[in-house]
Structure formats: structure tokens, C-alpha cells
Amino acid sequence: MKRPTIADIARRVGVSQGAVSYALNGRPGVSEATRVRVLKVAEELGWRPSVAARALTGASAGAVGLVLSRPPSVLGAEPFFMELFSGIETTLKPHSCALMLQMADDQDAEIEVYRRWWAEGRIDGAILVEVHVDDRRLPVLESLGMPAVVIGGLPGGAGSLPSVRSDESVPVHETVEYLAALGHRRFGRVAGLPHLVHTRVRDEAFAEACARLGLSDPVTLHTDYTGEEGARATRRLLSSSSRPTAIIYDNDIMAVAGLSVAQEMRLRVPDDLSLVAWDDSQLAQVVRPALTAVRRDVPALGAAAARHLLSLINGETLDDVETEPARLTPRGSTGALV
Amino acid sequence: MKRPTIADIARRVGVSQGAVSYALNGRPGVSEATRVRVLKVAEELGWRPSVAARALTGASAGAVGLVLSRPPSVLGAEPFFMELFSGIETTLKPHSCALMLQMADDQDAEIEVYRRWWAEGRIDGAILVEVHVDDRRLPVLESLGMPAVVIGGLPGGAGSLPSVRSDESVPVHETVEYLAALGHRRFGRVAGLPHLVHTRVRDEAFAEACARLGLSDPVTLHTDYTGEEGARATRRLLSSSSRPTAIIYDNDIMAVAGLSVAQEMRLRVPDDLSLVAWDDSQLAQVVRPALTAVRRDVPALGAAAARHLLSLINGETLDDVETEPARLTPRGSTGALV
């Protein structure tokens, strides 16, 4: 019942522990014949390396960390994170690298978790999500010297930490131009948390796209990403004297909430009002009308980040990676003004 | 820049490593004065225990594992899992215990991950979710002797592994009786995967509740939990000659999809058709009409499982824990037949 160790294998094969280690790790220093026998016995015994022992000899922890600081209700409503995990893990798995997950209350708590994980030798690196405008995590991770990749953010915006990102201004422009082509002139935007970099990027792209079309006063309202605040923001937009005819949301759940508000206010979607969701989960597709959405491949984003992190842990120095921009996927919630 | 070790502290304080270890771990064997000095120096140096070294000396891995085997798209649409993680972690955190997460393709792959994690000394125990009717994981984990708690399942159904569960038949009866009181006589149920124990339990409770009310042929259709299959099942139910006037769903996204189907088919909710969702996320509340839902405290469930697992790891022997049953939360999607 006791776990077999390298010593058990050595005894059984009749060689030294060192030889077994070399054989197991595919390193030179043992004859082919010995290697084969060692591997065979290891297999028979059901031997697995002790991660603790390996970590202690300086190899690696065999795990990377990810800390999230948003309330669970918001995380739950956002398919984004689960899809991201899935992409990350699919990539990590063949390298026998695990994902450590933790939720924190705020950025300081998050920093504390990274510090502890790193000091305890628990992780080899980290993936950061949801970059803030003045992100306190970045300088700390840099000073720790811990390999880390940032998902999102601005090009070069993460200091020495490489980022995996896509240009979010592209789909914003695409969406605004598409809606303008349908005859819309008054736009509203129900955005996420204002201190997040990607919110800022979308905000600016939105303002710029509207300005370029000569549209005067596009309104952006910020929320905490919950359906509740999405509904409230939508109500405010639709109650204004210059009510928008098209609203762009920063996630799916707020867009669904917005759709309900439009129904309450007896506005027809898309005849009176066009709605665009962001991220495009199942959610956008099960409501009626189905929601036009800005779609991106979230698992692929996670996979790219994980690959990047593995390279970084291997000592390579890396630049930012630019992934394909999200693209507008039109469905029934957008249409020409009637 | 190098991590301080126990030897550094010993040198600085002028005592032996052993004494430092005792002091740091709050064990007898050092004077109060020494203990205080050791702690102070450890603090100054920013010392943290190496999990690898601790794990190697047989202490513990300081982590528990959770493996999920469902496609990412389904996981993403299901707020359940994120909320569960959140409850688990909040409980684990004060014990400096981390959560290792992995996704697997099927139960065999899942078993392989548990085996590996356990053999590698990576985890101290595991939390199992989504118990199958003949769950292959259970006997394996028992034979490994790994502490594990099962979320859901039948009382005593996990063999020697303790489970944390609530009686899911209670809310099913509550829901059916409530709908019957509103005048409904023909029920439909859009269920999840048929090989999951909780699906089975709800199926049976549903049949029994209907039988008890003398209702003849309640129909249950099984799905993969996606909105798409939820919509299809709803269409089938509503196209039958004896169309149900009330449908109970096994999650939120399918109920939302069902609501859209009802609209497509020009059925008024709740005048012509009542709908009940399960789990009650934001999603149920942002659509119109808001969905009546069977609500349970998912983070609390996760927290209970984590507490239970920590006790188990500490060597206690435990029984199953029964948590409060989910309860029906009426909203606008259910009403008296008109």
C-alpha cells in the first residue's frame, strides 16, 4: 500500500538511485538496456514521481496559479471564466502541470495569495486576469521575479510581464459601423467596471467610433456586470430624452437583462431598439430574439496564455501575443430602424 | 532575493533548526522567550514554509483536488460550479489549503487524474461532484485510501466515502404540489443527464409526486443541460397532443430556453404555461417574466463539503451530512391556469 520510491526501483533492478533517476528522466548516463529495465520496473511498481521531492530539488512545482477577485455571483453568471479555465487546463495537462485556483476579496488579498504561493514554492508561475488601470499586482509580481502572463491589458502595458491579448477596439468599431449602416445614430453603451483596462479600451474605441461617424453624444454607463445593474443602466438610457436606438453591452447577462427592460418598456427589438451582447455564450442564443454578439474564442485565449506561461517558465523571454480580434456575430437583436 | 529558510532563522536567532521548527509550529520544546524571538525573525525575513519540504516530511500537500468532466460550454453556462468553488475556497483558505482544478473528458480520465495527484503527493483529498448511478470513481478512491467527500448522491450511496447532500425529492414535491394547487394537471420535466444520481432522484420524486396527486402520465425528457437541448425538449413537450401546462427544468439556462420556445409558440407564460427553473442564478431573474426557481445555497454546499473534507484529512471518521433542502422561490413564470 505504500508508495514505491526510486530506491525501491533501484533495489529491484540492481542499480543505484542515481541511475534510476537518469533513466526515468530520459537523461544520458545510463545504458539503453538499463533504462528499459528501469522503466519496466517503475511501470510494474506503479511508481510516480513525488512532486514534493521534485519541487524540493529545485525542479518545479508543477502547477500554475490563478487568482480571481470578483464576487462569486458575478463569476458564476460569467461563462467567460470557466471557458478560460478549460483552455488553460487543456494546454497545461500534457505537461503534467496543474492549475491552482483561489478567489480573493480584492487586489491586495490577491497579491498576498501570489506572494504566499510563490514563497511556499507552490507554483511555477501565474496567469493574471482583469488588468486594472493602475494594477498593483504587476509591480509586485515583477519584483518577485515570478513568471507570469497577463490576459488582456494594453500592448506593453504589463511592464516586463508578457501579455496575451486581442485588440478590443476592433470589434467595437465593427459593431458601431454596422449599426450605423443600419441607420442608427444614437448609441448607448452599458459597460463593465470602469477601472478595468479592457473597459477603458472599449470606452475609448466606442467614443472614437461614434465621433468618426459624426455622432454627438454617445452615452456610456458603467456597471458591476450583474444583470441587475445592466437592467438599471438600460432603463436609464431608455428613459433619457434622446433615447438611444442601439445599445452595446459588455457581457451577455446584462444584454439579456436589457432585452427584458426593453420588453417592459414596450420597445420592440430590433424594430425600435438594437442590442449587442459581448462574449457570446449560450445565454445570448437562447433568448428571443437571439442576441447579436461580439464573439471571441475564450478557450483559445486561455490556451494561448498557458502556452506562453509554460515557455516563460522554461526560461524563454517573450513578447506580447496578439490573438485574433473578437468578431461581431449578427443575430435577431439588431436590425434596421423601422 | 533568495528565499529565507529555517536555517537562516536559526543562525540569526542563535538556536538550532529543530528549535525553530518547534517555535514556528507552536509545539512544546522551546521556551516562550525563544519562540517569540524566532517568530519575530521569521517575520522580518519574510519566511514562509516550503510546501514541498513539508509535504516531503509527511505533513500534507496543503491542497485538495476537484476534477470536472463536462464540456466547457456546459460548465460555463452553469453558474453552479463557480459558486461551488467559491464556497469551497472560502472554507479552505484559512487552513492554507489550495484547490487544484482539472477538467477531464470522462470518468476514466478523471480517475486517472485522481490517481496521479494522489501518487504524486499533490493533494490531501478530493471533492467529487456529479455522482453517476454506477460511479466508477468511488471504488477507486476507496481503494486508494484517499480522503474524499462526495457532493450529492444518495444517503450512504458513496460506500465508505461520506457525502454532503440535500434531499432533492423535497423541492420536487413542493414544486409539483404548488403547481397542482394552482390548478395544473399536466406536468412536464426537462431533466439533465439520466445517469447522474441527482437526475434519477428528481425523476423518481417527480413521478411519485404526480402519482400521489393522481396525475396520469407526467413526461420527463433528458438532456445534456444545454440551452439548445432544453429548447428542443420544450418544443417536443409543447407539441404533444396532451401538452403540459407546467414544466420543471433541471437548470436555469434550459428554463430560459424553454421560455423562448413558449414565446415562439405563442403561449403566454404564466397564463398558458408555467415554468420552473432550478438553482436560481441571476439568469432566472433577468428574463421576463422572471423565472420561478428551486433555489439552493450553492456556496454553502461547497463550504460544507470543504469542512467535511478537512475533518476527514485530519483523521476523523464522518457520516454523511444532510444540508437544508432547496426551496421553491415563486416568481412571475408560474401562475394559476387561466
Added chain:
DNA sequence: CTGAAAGCGCTTACAG
């Protein structure tokens, strides 16, 4: 190509 030994950072009997 192989063996013997030191070392990673901690814990824990065992002497003093």
C-alpha cells in the same frame, strides 16, 4: 556507463 554522496527545507525522535 555507473556508484556513492551531498543536498533541497523541513520535521521529529533521541540524547543531553
Added chain:
DNA sequence: CTGAAAGCGCTTACAG
């Protein structure tokens, strides 16, 4: 109450 030492399971120079 404290010190010296062995040991956890592995890796890695260093001799042979």
C-alpha cells in the same frame, strides 16, 4: 528546554 542527526524522495555534480 535545546542540540545534533537522521530522514522524507528526489536530483546532480563528482569520482571511478
